[in-house]
Amino acid sequence: MNTFYFIAFLSIFFSLLVIFAKNPVHSVLYLIITFFTFTIHYVILNAQFLAIVNFIVYMGAILVLFLFVMMMLNLNKESEPNKSNLIKIVGVIGGGCLMVTLVAAVKGLAKSQPVVLQNPDLGSVQNLGKVLFGEFLLPFEVSSILLLSAMVGAVLLATKDPKQPKTV
Structure with missing residues (x-):
């Protein structure tokens, strides 16, 4: 249980660093660490999949894509547009609503009891595979055929026709 609280503290700490980091690349790197702590939580909660x-x-x-996009954008202070007062007011109102929601959630959390799973193998990959390839085999195969046809269509759309004239 102490491991859970330590990883929860790290999750909150790195998520706050995501918000308050001045450099957007550092913010994305902190977000990667935050998601890694979520992965550790899933392992602790026996949800391997x-x-x-x-x-x-x-x-x-996704986060590597974010990191590459941020590096390509070359964000700096000179290119940042000035924000109007209306946008700042809307941001303060949104932050206030978030704070009210968080306070209500923490108050509700103090009254609740921890959830104990009846089946400890509930989140295992083995049980997921049994359900996916047993009960949901037909929808799984249909979705794989749809994804394959979408991939073939994307490749066909991306290739150039050699007979088509070049445009300048």
Whole structure:
């Protein structure tokens, strides 16, 4: 249980660093660390599939894409546009609404009891595979055929026709 609280503290700490970092590249790097702490939480909660998906999809693909886009944009203070007072007021109102929601959630959390899973193998990859390839085999195969046809269509749309004249 102490490990859970330590990883929760790290999650909150690095998510605050994401918000308050001045450099956007540092912010994305802190976001990668934050998602890594979420992966550790999933492993602690016996949800191996969510941990693997979080690690591969979010940390491996989306955040690396964010990092490359931020590096390519070359963001600096001189190119940043001035924000109007209306946008600042809307930001303060949105932040206030978030604060009210967080306070209400923390008050509700103090009254609740921890959830104990009846089946400890509930989040395992083995059980997910049994359900996915048993009960949901047909929708799984249909979705794989749809993804394959979308990939072939994207490749066909991306290739140039050699008979078409070149445009300058």
